Amino acid sequence: MTEESASLNFIEQIIADDLAAGFDPNKLRFRFPPEPNGYLHIGHAASICLNFGLGEQHNAPVNLRFDDTNPSKEEQEYVDAIKYDIQWLGFKWAQECYSSDYFQQMYDWAIQLIKEGKAYVDEQSAAAMAEQKGTPTTPGVASPFRNRSVEENLDLFERMKSGEFEQGSYVLRAKIDMASPNMLMRDPLLYRIVRKAHHRTGTEWCIYPMYDWAHGESDYIEQVSHSLCTLEFKMHRELYDWFLDQIYDSAKLRPKQREFARRNLSYTVMSKRKLLELVQTNTVTGWDDPRMPTISGLRRRGYTPESIRKFSDLSGISKRDSVTDVSLLEYCIREDLNKSATRVMGVLDPVKLIITNYPAGKTEILKAENNPEDPNSGTHDLPFSGELYIEREDFKEEAGGKFFRLTLGNEVRLKSAYIIKAESVVKDDAGNITEIHCSADLDSKSGTGTEASTRKVKGTLHWVSIPHAIKAEVREYDRLFLDEAPDSHEDKNFMEFVNPDSLHVIKEAYLEPFLKEASMDDKFQFQRLGYFTLDKDSTAEKLVFNKTVGLRDSWIKQQPAAALTSHTTRQVNQGSGQEQGQRSAINEIQKIAKKYTNLSGDKLAAARADIIKLAGEVSYEELSPLFNTAAKKVGTRIGVMITLGVLLNKGQERNSEIDAFIRAGIADENEELAKEAANI
RNA sequence: UGGUCUAUGGUGUAACUGGCAACACGUCUGAUUUUGGUUCAGAAGAGUCCAGGUUCGAGCCCUGGUAGACCAACCA
Numbered sequence: 001m002t003e004e005s006a007s008l009n010f011i012e013q014i015i016a017d018d019l020a021a022g023f024d025p026n027k028l029r030f031r032f033p034p035e036p037n038g039y040l041h042i043g044h045a046a047s048i049c050l051n052f053g054l055g056e057q058h059n060a061p062v063n064l065r066f067d068d069t070n071p072s073k074e075e076q077e078y079v080d081a082i083k084y085d086i087q088w089l090g091f092k093w094a095q096e097c098y099s100s101d102y103f104q105q106m107y108d109w110a111i112q113l114i115k116e117g118k119a120y121v122d123e124q125s126a127a128a129m130a131e132q133k134g135t136p137t138t139p140g141v142a143s144p145f146r147n148r149s150v151e152e153n154l155d156l157f158e159r160m161k162s163g164e165f166e167q168g169s170y171v172l173r174a175k176i177d178m179a180s181p182n183m184l185m186r187d188p189l190l191y192r193i194v195r196k197a198h199h200r201t202g203t204e205w206c207i208y209p210m211y212d213w214a215h216g217e218s219d220y221i222e223q224v225s226h227s228l229c230t231l232e233f234k235m236h237r238e239l240y241d242w243f244l245d246q247i248y249d250s251a252k253l254r255p256k257q258r259e260f261a262r263r264n265l266s267y268t269v270m271s272k273r274k275l276l277e278l279v280q281t282n283t284v285t286g287w288d289d290p291r292m293p294t295i296s297g298l299r300r301r302g303y304t305p306e307s308i309r310k311f312s313d314l315s316g317i318s319k320r321d322s323v324t325d326v327s328l329l330e331y332c333i334r335e336d337l338n339k340s341a342t343r344v345m346g347v348l349d350p351v352k353l354i355i356t357n358y359p360a361g362k363t364e365i366l367k368a369e370n371n372p373e374d375p376n377s378g379t380h381d382l383p384f385s386g387e388l389y390i391e392r393e394d395f396k397e398e399a400g401g402k403f404f405r406l407t408l409g410n411e412v413r414l415k416s417a418y419i420i421k422a423e424s425v426v427k428d429d430a431g432n433i434t435e436i437h438c439s440a441d442l443d444s445k446s447g448t449g450t451e452a453s454t455r456k457v458k459g460t461l462h463w464v465s466i467p468h469a470i471k472a473e474v475r476e477y478d479r480l481f482l483d484e485a486p487d488s489h490e491d492k493n494f495m496e497f498v499n500p501d502s503l504h505v506i507k508e509a510y511l512e513p514f515l516k517e518a519s520m521d522d523k524f525q526f527q528r529l530g531y532f533t534l535d536k537d538s539t540a541e542k543l544v545f546n547k548t549v550g551l552r553d554s555w556i557k558q559q560p561a562a563a564l565t566s567h568t569t570r571q572v573n574q575g576s577g578q579e580q581g582q583r584s585a586i587n588e589i590q591k592i593a594k595k596y597t598n599l600s601g602d603k604l605a606a607a608r609a610d611i612i613k614l615a616g617e618v619s620y621e622e623l624s625p626l627f628n629t630a631a632k633k634v635g636t637r638i639g640v641m642i643t644l645g646v647l648l649n650k651g652q653e654r655n656s657e658i659d660a661f662i663r664a665g666i667a668d669e670n671e672e673l674a675k676e677a678a679n680i
Numbered sequence: 681u682g683g684u685c686u687a688u689g690g691u692g693u694a695a696c697u698g699g700c701a702a703c704a705c706g707u708c709u710g711a712u713u714u715u716g717g718u719u720c721a722g723a724a725g726a727g728u729c730c731a732g733g734u735u736c737g738a739g740c741c742c743u744g745g746u747a748g749a750c751c752a753a754c755c756a
Contacts, residue, residue: 007696034756129754136682140752182751183683208754233756235685319686321748323692325706332705334717405716415715417714636730
């Protein structure tokens with residue numbers, strides 16, 4: 001209780017309230033309950049961080065429980081991947097549990113329900129039962145099998161279990177209320193027959209419990225105090241509680257379910273079904289494709305556990321649907337890597353640079369700082385020669401004063417090396433630059449302390465020495481979708497928004513030789529370019545680097561989009577599109593009008609024009625109630641007045657209501673309102 | 681058109697039981713810088729979905745609207 005309680009999220013608040021009401025802190029217990037039917041993604045990370053974070057805060061155990069009640073979808077491969085991801089994120093579970101461990105107990109409880117007349121075996125088709133279920137607005141009707149005798153139910157259920165029946169032929173249902181406004185309470189299924197081997201129980205069972213029956217009872221068996229899930233399960237809470245009521249022993253802890261909003265990330269999708277579709281259609285190379293929002297994809301891309309936890313932390317927990325901008329995720333990884341990544345140099349799009357006054361064939365070994373953010377990080381060797389590669393976009397024969405890079409006749413610093421001046425260029429027949437000839441200030445070598453070495457020049461470039469450079473493949477990624485929320489369009493499938501250029505492979509990039517020693521765990525900053533990490537496709541002969549994220553770039557923002565070639569297109573954050581759903585015209589007018597009195601000049605004129613435009617879609621019936629708007633809300637009254645003017649012009653007839661509103665407007669002390677009123 | 685939930689700057693979250701709307705990302709300036717990175721200093725941007733009401737005072741309370749999400753799988 002010592003922590004400075006910096007505003008709790010609503011889940012933490014619930015727990016704090018429970019504790020304050022006398023709940024024994026030693027009985028706090030949480031769980032993370034994935035279904036092993038896919039890989040974990042960044043949305044799951046929110047739940048993982050919430051549950052395990054709560055465990056850490058209260059020193060309470062957190063179970064990892066696989067919700068494995070559907071053998072037709074679930075596989076051991078997923079179990080392994082999920083476990084790996086969670087421990088990689090840095091969390092430790094108290095116990096590794098499986099809903100399938102409780103099949104016998106749940107079966108026994110089901111028998112008990114049957115004996116108490118609270119469950120029955122139905123043998124209708126799924127379609128027939130769906131039909132009887134009714135709709136949200138009309139009550140359902142009872143199954144003809146609803147009142148079978150206990151003996152018959154017991155017999156049939158026993159035979160379901162022993163494998164006498166075909167898949168889909170019989171189900172066990174709870175007998176609750178076919179007229180409940182909550183569809184889930186209309187005699188939900190407890191068990192269905194599935195003739196498929198289970199990844200853990202093999203062929204021992206032919207019947208499998210449904211989610212609602214299995215989940216709450218598993219929480220109860222494990223004595224989980226707070227069962228946290230996402231909002232779409234809100235409706236299930238009534239059922240969750242009903243099931244618990246049937247078997248609850250008051251000597252034991254009774255779990256409670258609470259719901260929070262799932263997290264969405266912009267420019268991607270976040271459902272296992274859709275991610276699976278991306279995998280199966282070969283839109284990506286697999287669940288761990290670096291463009292995927294999966295934990296494994298982010299890991300391969302170069303994200304660190306710390307950055308993902310930080311992201312979860314900054315994103316927060318709430319009850320409203322939201323789309324978090326990827327820029328927050330990118331901020332988190334940059335912040336982490338800036339502190340730790342080793343600085344190196346690599347040239348992705350090379351152009352040859354020759355230093356004419358550097359002795360031919362000479363080589364020297366320079367010292368390069370490993371990380372300026374960390375004074376103790378040391379240096380590494382960096383070979384230099386008279387023939388270098390620099391980035392093609394770092395040179396222009398001529399450029400404006402805002403271009404801080406190399407131009408003819410101007411000086412720049414070669415990072416960790418010399419100051420050079422471009423003298424001339426060599427071009428091929430097509431006019432492409434093939435060589436840049438420069439002279440170097442040989443007294444300006446970095447770190448020598450000479451006066452020349454500390455001279456200030458306009459820019460600094462990264463480079464590699466051609467005779468020493470190693471070749472590597474570099475993969476750059478862009479967002480996987482072109483739409484901010486690709487799965488939010490009713491009329492369009494999310495696959496239509498797939499970005500065709502989300503992957504850009506540079507087959508031959510040139511890197512400083514230090515990188516030969518790189519290992520999978522290393523994180524690098526290719527100076528001036530971004531953060532990179534080795535991909536698992538790397539071999540000893542062929543290194544493959546993934547670009548995790550580019551450096552923030554305030555230069556690229558100044559350039560017109562057309563000037564950018566495809567491969568230099570870095571991910572610019574062009575502010576997120578802001579469609580807030582379709583508001584009605586009158587609502588829109590109110591919104592604009594509200595701020596009207598704060599505006600002046602062009603902005604005022606623009607607002608007025610917007611109102612006039614929107615007014616065309618407003619009916620008198622919508623407008624007239626606003627005549628009563630409180631006198632102090634001048635902005636709204638002005639908006640209404642302008643709109644009224646438009647309606648009158650369109651032929652709306654005057655009436656006493658209108659006249660009174662206009663008269664009041666003319667008499668108002670606000671000049672703008674009086675003016676608009678007088679205009680009518 | 682039934683039920684449930686949500687509504688605060690461009691985005692994501694704050695604001696203890698009503699007391700002049702805060703933080704982070706993003707955006708824009710300027711300084712520093714051998715990374716157009718980092719760091720530092722600063723700015724713009726919301727009267728809290730709308731309308732009424734209660735109150736000395738409302739984002740928080742009440743009433744009525746509006747918008748969005750979820751709910752009728754032998755999925756979880």
